[in-house]
Amino acid sequence: MAVMKAGLYISEKNVVLGELEKPTLNEGEALIKVSYAGICGTDMMIYAGKHPRAKAPLAMGHEFSGIIEEINGESAFSIGDRVVIEPTLSCGTCEACKSGQFHVCKSLKLIGIDKHGGFAEYAAVPLNRLHRIPEGLSDAHAALAEPVAVAVHTVRRSNLKVGDNVVILGGGPIGLLIGLMAKQAGANQIIVSDISPYRLGKAKEFGFTALDAKEVNVTAEVLSLTNGIGADIVFEVAGTQITATQMVEVSKIQGQIVVVSVYKQQPAINLATMHFKEISLTTTRCYSGSDFEKAIRLMETGRIDVAPFISHQLPLEQIAEGFKLMENPDVSLKILFQQN
Ligand SMILES: NC(=O)c1ccc[n+]([C@@H]2O[C@H](COP(=O)([O-])OP(=O)(O)OC[C@H]3O[C@@H](n4cnc5c(N)ncnc54)[C@H](O)[C@@H]3O)[C@@H](O)[C@H]2O)c1
Ligand SMILES: [Zn+2]
Ligand SMILES: [Zn+2]
The missing domain is CATH 3.90.180.10 (Medium-chain alcohol dehydrogenases, catalytic domain)
Known part of the structure; x- marks a missing residue:
């Protein structure tokens, strides 16, 4: 053998x-x-x-x-x-x-x-x-290529349009790759929250607005950065109760939340506020073969480094x-x- x-x-x-x-x-x-x-x-x-x-x-x-x-x-x-x-x-x-x-x-x-x-x-x-x-x-x-394909699939499942303001809750590898992908797709402001100084530093290196969720009130900061309107698109990529609460608060009226996280414990979500703001919620799983190919092409051309x-x-x-x-x-x- x-x-x-x-x-x-x-x-x-x-x-x-x-x-x-x-x-x-x-x-x-x-x-x-x-x-x-x-x-x-x-x-x-x-x-x-x-x-x-x-x-x-x-x-x-x-x-x-x-x-x-x-x-x-x-x-x-x-x-x-x-x-x-x-x-x-x-x-x-x-x-x-x-x-x-x-x-x-x-x-x-x-x-x-x-x-x-x-x-x-x-x-x-x-x-x-x-x-x-x-x-x-x-x-x-x-x-x-695999995590990049997750980001390709996630952004393609979102309604993201040129000029949209984007919030990413959780700046781990997946959250930051979604940030880079959102930039490719034409996002205006890309705001990333995290609690790790190292990962917040990476977010800044990529040109994102980094919010230290341990230091600031993320919801208040997002509202202040978006003229009190909130984000067009919110990606939840931290997988915590706190961020599942924030995703509804930071979304604009008729905004979109995209849940990427796999929660270890299922969070409570404020459906009443989602209803009043007529927010849509999308989930996302893995990628298709075509997303995977797109991920490889985006790395080949240097658009995603x-x-x-x-x-x-x-x-x-x-x-x-x-x-x-x-x-x-x-x-x-x-x-x-x-x-x-
Ligand atoms: N949909 C899919 O197919 C798919 C694919 C890959 C990963 N995922 C999921 O996406 C999530 C992120 O993946 P990852 O590899 O980047 O994980 P990760 O654990 O490295 O990233 C999560 C980040 O959230 C941060 N965080 C923790 N508490 C926070 C808070 N209160 N506010 C803001 N940020 C906070 C952490 O510091 C960390 O940087 C995980 O839940 C993972 O299971 C989903
Ligand atoms: Zn993986
Ligand atoms: Zn099957």
Whole structure:
């Protein structure tokens, strides 16, 4: 039995470098030699022992790039191609899948959650989940295509129009990427709230108006920045009760709230105020294959530069250290494990 190196989730707050059987390919799969794999909020949820589906021992990691080493089946790809993985796995038979909405599949699964992912030397990936990395895009940057695709999908699901004022509650990687995407889409003011000085600093670097939610009254500040009107579009990307309350307060009359967060505890939302202000509420999940391609193109052309997001690049051997760093939002934004 051939074995490979893998960064494994063992139990709550316990990740180690270990070994797994090197994957053998089913028909229609490729063997990917992983180059870079990023830690995502969902990996942190698994790490915290709070993910309902993840089963230990698991090589997590659904944001990864690599090189094709073997192919089993018909494909336009060749051995040696550089690729990034779209990690969603849809059933193909439910109502959503039948209508082409594979990303909201009734039993959607993800590589790196429901099966071993990119925190390993190799991953077996269905050929239809591979996207070619264009020449001008590095493997490290391409590993961020997944979170960029979340931002593409989120902004495309919003009503954002040129000149709109946007509020983003929560300036983590996803919130900040949504900010950059909103800028591409023509937003006027982009106001980001967070409680971490490091992440607020990043928001300022990107040219956003940064509000320290520990220091200021976010609702009052947004109203004052928008002539008492409120935001045209509010993205809730912090996942807390406080921000779920604020999202209604900072929205203008007939504004739109886009809930991106996955709440660990379900928040109370003031529907009475939503009704009086005739606010619309939209939710958003993952991305389509076309959003994923758009994310790659936006990075290729330099319209979205993910370099400032990468706070650390570590060898997979330092998996435990990587997760400890990621627990502290004041020192980390996107951590990549590097294996080349
Ligand atoms: N819709 C989707 O498909 C999708 C995809 C990826 C992530 N998500 C969700 O999006 C959310 C953000 O993801 P992330 O990776 O950026 O997570 P993150 O935890 O890094 O970011 C959340 C940010 O909110 C900040 N925050 C905490 N309390 C706050 C407050 N009171 N006011 C303002 N900011 C506050 C934190 O400091 C942090 O920077 C998570 O809930 C995640 O599960 C959804
Ligand atoms: Zn992710
Ligand atoms: Zn389905």
